[in-house]
Amino acid sequence: MDQAEMLRSIMEEEGGTSKPSEIPSRERNEGVRVIAVTSGKGGVGKTNIAANFAYITALKGKRTLLVDADAGLANIDVILGITPEFNLYHVLRGEKKLSEVIVTGPGGIRILPASSGIAEMTDLSRGSKLTLLEELQDIDEPLDFIFIDTAAGIAGNVMYFNMVAKEIVVVVTPEPTSLTDAYALIKLLYKNYGAKRFKLVTNMVKNAAESKAVFSRLSRATEHFLNLSIDYLGLIPFDPRVQETVKRQCLLAQGYPKSKAVQSLKSIVDKLMKEEPDTYDRGTIKFFGRSCIERL
Ligand SMILES: Nc1ncnc2c1ncn2[C@@H]1O[C@H](COP(=O)(O)OP(=O)(O)OP(=O)(O)O)[C@@H](O)[C@H]1O
Numbered sequence: 001m002d003q004a005e006m007l008r009s010i011m012e013e014e015g016g017t018s019k020p021s022e023i024p025s026r027e028r029n030e031g032v033r034v035i036a037v038t039s040g041k042g043g044v045g046k047t048n049i050a051a052n053f054a055y056i057t058a059l060k061g062k063r064t065l066l067v068d069a070d071a072g073l074a075n076i077d078v079i080l081g082i083t084p085e086f087n088l089y090h091v092l093r094g095e096k097k098l099s100e101v102i103v104t105g106p107g108g109i110r111i112l113p114a115s116s117g118i119a120e121m122t123d124l125s126r127g128s129k130l131t132l133l134e135e136l137q138d139i140d141e142p143l144d145f146i147f148i149d150t151a152a153g154i155a156g157n158v159m160y161f162n163m164v165a166k167e168i169v170v171v172v173t174p175e176p177t178s179l180t181d182a183y184a185l186i187k188l189l190y191k192n193y194g195a196k197r198f199k200l201v202t203n204m205v206k207n208a209a210e211s212k213a214v215f216s217r218l219s220r221a222t223e224h225f226l227n228l229s230i231d232y233l234g235l236i237p238f239d240p241r242v243q244e245t246v247k248r249q250c251l252l253a254q255g256y257p258k259s260k261a262v263q264s265l266k267s268i269v270d271k272l273m274k275e276e277p278d279t280y281d282r283g284t285i286k287f288f289g290r291s292c293i294e295r296l
């Protein structure tokens with residue numbers, strides 16, 4: 001009997017019922033999609049993309065949590081204009097429960113804020129990584145999506161959050177360094193951490209032709225050198241209104257819902273929502289991969 005069944009049988013014995021709202025969270029959230037938004041090079045648009053994904057899924061009636069996993073230089077709070085009192089740092093220090101730290105943002109999205117400028121957050125200890133994993137697994141609210149906005153690069157924290165997620169969206173721009181850094185990130189996640197599927201989003205592109213060219217350069221490299229196929233998820237055009245909305249501390253999808261960039265973001269979200277969650281590598285840990293614990 002697993003923990004969820006045990007809890008349910010205790011509830012029944014105690015005269016409770018097993019209505020959906022009373023089913024333990026671990027079981028309720030078994031189907032949650034945990035998606036990392038990541039990149040090799042910094043400044044390619046991850047935070048904006050992750051936040052807009054979260055907002056758009058919430059508008060579509062999904063229960064969504066946005067995790068700020070750029071633990072050194074957090075900025076989801078800045079782009080959303082929120083000033084949370086507590087953050088991930090307090091959870092990892094055991095001072096707060098996750099439920100005391102998560103706040104509600106635009107469109108009802110739930111946000112797990114990070115902290116800025118705390119050196120120890122840039123290199124989480126194994127203990128902290130396990131604490132966070134446990135807290136996320138025991139989260140006491142039902143969720144359909146968790147989007148994790150990671151830091152850029154190939155540091156241990158970035159690897160960790162990508163492994164926690166299992167579904168990995170890699171953001172690239174047409175800049176050559178963005179491509180080479182994306183390749184380095186994919187190579188490391190594939191070879192050292194066993195990640196097998198990567199979904200590419202091109203950002204700040206001029207048009208579909210440029211986006212396809214970026215995708216084909218990267219996918220040719222991964223196929224040739226790693227024997228690995230990557231998926232094309234979609235493109236987001238360059239739009240100066242992204243910067244403008246960042247300054248106004250609102251999301252593009254809030255400020256310019258009819259813009260081409262938002263239509264692109266929406267079609268990417270539709271595509272993500274239609275996909276079956278990845279089923280490979282399912283371990284006994286129900287909602288995050290066992291593999292990520294073994295590799296910590
Ligand atoms: N589609 C776009 N068109 C124009 N500007 C964009 C677009 N997407 C993002 N930007 C701008 O690029 C900059 C970087 O965006 P963002 O902070 O989301 O990137 P990031 O990948 O999260 O960066 P970091 O690696 O530092 O966390 C911001 O100034 C943002 O306004």
Ligand SMILES: [Mg+2]
Pocket residue numbers: 046047048070075149150
């Ligand atoms: Mg960012």
